[in-house]
Amino acid sequence: xxxxxxIIIFVGLFVFLAKSLYQPQTNIPSxxxxxxxxxxxLSELNSDTSLTDNDILGxxxxxxxxxxxxxxxxxxHSFLVELAANQTIDIPIIGINWKDRDDLALRWLxxxxxxxxxxxxxxxxxxxxxxxxxxxxxxFLIDEQGVIxxxxxxxxxxxxxxxxxxxxxxxxxx
Amino acid sequence: MAPExxxxxxxxxxxxxxxQFLLGxxxxxxxxxxxEVLITRFTSxxxxxxxxxxxxxxxxxxxxxxxxxxxxxxxxTNLPVLYKVTALWGAxxxxxxxxxxxxxxxxASLAYSQKFFDQxxxxxxxxxxxxxxxxxxxxxxxxxxxxxxxxxxxxxxxGRDLNPLLQDPALAIHPPMLYAGYVGLxxxxxxxxxxxxxxxxxxxxxxxxxxxxxxxxxxxxxxALGSWWAYYELGWGGWWFWDPVENASLMPWLVATALVHSLxxxxxxxxxxxxxxxxxxxxxxxxxxxxFLVRSGVLISVHSFASDPERGLFILMLIGFFTGGALIIYxxxxxxxxxxxxxxxxxxxxxxLNNVFLCSAAGLIMIGTLYPLVLELINSEKISVxxxxxxxxxxxxxxxxxxxxxxxxxxxxxxxxxKLLVNINRLALLSIVIGLIISxxxxxxxxxxxxxxxxxxxWTIFTxxxxxxxxxxxxxxxxIKNLPMALAHIGLGLTVLGITVTSSYGIxxxxxxGFGQSKQVGxxxxxxxxIEDRAGPNFKAKVxxxxxxxxxxKVGSVFPEKRIYDSASPSMTEAGIDSNxxxxxxxxxxxxxxxxxxxxxxxxxxxLRLIWLGPMIMMLGALCRLFLLKPFRRxx
Numbered sequence: 001x002x003x004x005x006x007i008i009i010f011v012g013l014f015v016f017l018a019k020s021l022y023q024p025q026t027n028i029p030s031x032x033x034x035x036x037x038x039x040x041x042l043s044e045l046n047s048d049t050s051l052t053d054n055d056i057l058g059x060x061x062x063x064x065x066x067x068x069x070x071x072x073x074x075x076x077h078s079f080l081v082e083l084a085a086n087q088t089i090d091i092p093i094i095g096i097n098w099k100d101r102d103d104l105a106l107r108w109l110x111x112x113x114x115x116x117x118x119x120x121x122x123x124x125x126x127x128x129x130x131x132x133x134x135x136x137x138x139x140f141l142i143d144e145q146g147v148i149x150x151x152x153x154x155x156x157x158x159x160x161x162x163x164x165x166x167x168x169x170x171x172x173x174x
Numbered sequence: 175m176a177p178e179x180x181x182x183x184x185x186x187x188x189x190x191x192x193x194q195f196l197l198g199x200x201x202x203x204x205x206x207x208x209x210e211v212l213i214t215r216f217t218s219x220x221x222x223x224x225x226x227x228x229x230x231x232x233x234x235x236x237x238x239x240x241x242x243x244x245x246x247x248x249x250x251t252n253l254p255v256l257y258k259v260t261a262l263w264g265a266x267x268x269x270x271x272x273x274x275x276x277x278x279x280x281x282a283s284l285a286y287s288q289k290f291f292d293q294x295x296x297x298x299x300x301x302x303x304x305x306x307x308x309x310x311x312x313x314x315x316x317x318x319x320x321x322x323x324x325x326x327x328x329x330x331x332x333g334r335d336l337n338p339l340l341q342d343p344a345l346a347i348h349p350p351m352l353y354a355g356y357v358g359l360x361x362x363x364x365x366x367x368x369x370x371x372x373x374x375x376x377x378x379x380x381x382x383x384x385x386x387x388x389x390x391x392x393x394x395x396x397x398a399l400g401s402w403w404a405y406y407e408l409g410w411g412g413w414w415f416w417d418p419v420e421n422a423s424l425m426p427w428l429v430a431t432a433l434v435h436s437l438x439x440x441x442x443x444x445x446x447x448x449x450x451x452x453x454x455x456x457x458x459x460x461x462x463x464x465x466f467l468v469r470s471g472v473l474i475s476v477h478s479f480a481s482d483p484e485r486g487l488f489i490l491m492l493i494g495f496f497t498g499g500a501l502i503i504y505x506x507x508x509x510x511x512x513x514x515x516x517x518x519x520x521x522x523x524x525x526x527l528n529n530v531f532l533c534s535a536a537g538l539i540m541i542g543t544l545y546p547l548v549l550e551l552i553n554s555e556k557i558s559v560x561x562x563x564x565x566x567x568x569x570x571x572x573x574x575x576x577x578x579x580x581x582x583x584x585x586x587x588x589x590x591x592x593k594l595l596v597n598i599n600r601l602a603l604l605s606i607v608i609g610l611i612i613s614x615x616x617x618x619x620x621x622x623x624x625x626x627x628x629x630x631x632x633w634t635i636f637t638x639x640x641x642x643x644x645x646x647x648x649x650x651x652x653x654i655k656n657l658p659m660a661l662a663h664i665g666l667g668l669t670v671l672g673i674t675v676t677s678s679y680g681i682x683x684x685x686x687x688g689f690g691q692s693k694q695v696g697x698x699x700x701x702x703x704x705i706e707d708r709a710g711p712n713f714k715a716k717v718x719x720x721x722x723x724x725x726x727x728k729v730g731s732v733f734p735e736k737r738i739y740d741s742a743s744p745s746m747t748e749a750g751i752d753s754n755x756x757x758x759x760x761x762x763x764x765x766x767x768x769x770x771x772x773x774x775x776x777x778x779x780x781x782l783r784l785i786w787l788g789p790m791i792m793m794l795g796a797l798c799r800l801f802l803l804k805p806f807r808r809x810x
Contacts, residue, residue: 006456006504007505016544
């Protein structure tokens, strides 16, 4: 038994790590909820214009952190495109392209559709750290003043949006 | 052409490592002398090939060849030459290449080692063969998932620049040091397996100890450098964040420490052979796990370079193969151990006890690092465990560990408790008295834990120094014999002293300051004088001048900076630090709030430097053991 024990522990650990590798990211309570979003200054995708947190204020919007290498982002992308086109919900989506390459990101958007009003590029992930991002995709709901009201980790879909995010948007618009 | 040559060299390295592995197997029939000569040659060819591959990549960096994707992503024409060289390991692909190069170098050092004699040549052949297989797996990993020589077309005019966080002298040597430590643990791992499979004696322990100490030396240096870098570069003023990547380096260090001590017992007393072998396996497996955690994206941290599930899966498979395989060999081949009949206060049992504490510490850190993942699997909720968990649980193994370290120094092989008590009671009393004096009279009473930390740190320093002090008059050999242990223990004591004092008596303020305004932090007054613009080679910066006064006498000026690099827009904080051995005064520039008012992060940290001085003294101990002791050992 003494000899086998290390193997048993290791097999457990191994199975667990393998499962984690394919586990979709889920809810993490964010200390930032109810607080203004962190300050940042990021350049637009493939351009020299740089935008700060002040530049994106003025509307209730979603901030979506994504990357081309992330499987979950691919999953949620069609929903984002659909959401962006929806005139009745009418919510702008701001993209933060995280630890990615601009050329890959642009190709990705041209192939799959671009739901974002603007995409900011965060190649080294500094802003994502300030936002407390655990892993892409993550989506934040901010109000006109930039206060964060909700954070979703993992791929967004119509059900999650309707149940968790839409009620908050309606409250904010009232 | 350079990248194509690099690719070719890498493939040659792959072939040579495969030969190195196959030559150790009995399916190739050769007599032992030829086998040894051949495997040594292929080990050299293998490391030479990987070295040349690295040179090719370096060359592409130096000539700014942006048609190489890895160079385009991690360099820039304006990047200083030093960083063009170190950019080689600035991201995933290159750092793996470095990892493999260091692994092959350790293999070569084993191949040319003078430690082997006729009966143990088989041990050398088998362990080189295992090291060949490890290299083979990782070179395959590079070629399949992370080729640094990949070209892009059309290629960009300009590179994306090296991650600004990594443009720093300490970071230039931090990864090679840490990696040297990580992969150095492959040698004790290979020796342990070779011994389990072939020889039935304890020769491996003495040989493995040399490489275990070497790895421990580099790990100690790498971890300390990383902590120092995080302190002044990340701009938050902390020196340890319990970040997954930091934990990934601390766990192998703890187990390597246990391994070094366990190997002493195996070498000298032929005891704990199985336990030492298991520690060697675990230490290297933890190095691999560290690589997995950083590369897979399972855990996101400030340090992670790239996350890609395909890479994670490949590394996980490598871990499964090497660790799983090693544990099976361990289970099948373990020798029937002698019935243990240990006196509780003998040196062998005290060392065993401390090794158990060290492993528990590693285990608790592993639980904390993986706990968020476990919870996520169970009820789909993510929580972060964070520093409070680690700071709390680490005390449980560390308090008794620190207590028994001193006791173990004074114990003797097979010794009893009575004799031991006579030897240590005065020193123990002295440590308690001095600890209480410092705690109550000099620094001022804070918490029971602070007092306990002070006493244990002093106890560890005294007991470490005593064997050397006692032998001051005797022969050089007697004096030097205890020096490595003494330095290592004194270093640990100083580190614990620094941690205790700085975390109990340090002061931190976040405040806004306008020009000419000042803020009192402890006994020090911080005054913002000016903020000016400065241009660096590839960045623009705002530089503040902050004067620091103590009792209205100016003690120093610091110049914290905020840098904007040309190619990556987020700004970087360069802290301004005024330090001496007794205290650090730290200023980080926050945000410009307009009207000449800035937010600032101000800190007073007493004895902070000991946290890095301690590891340096520990390293000195390891160096003593590796180089100073050698000539004296031959005489005896």
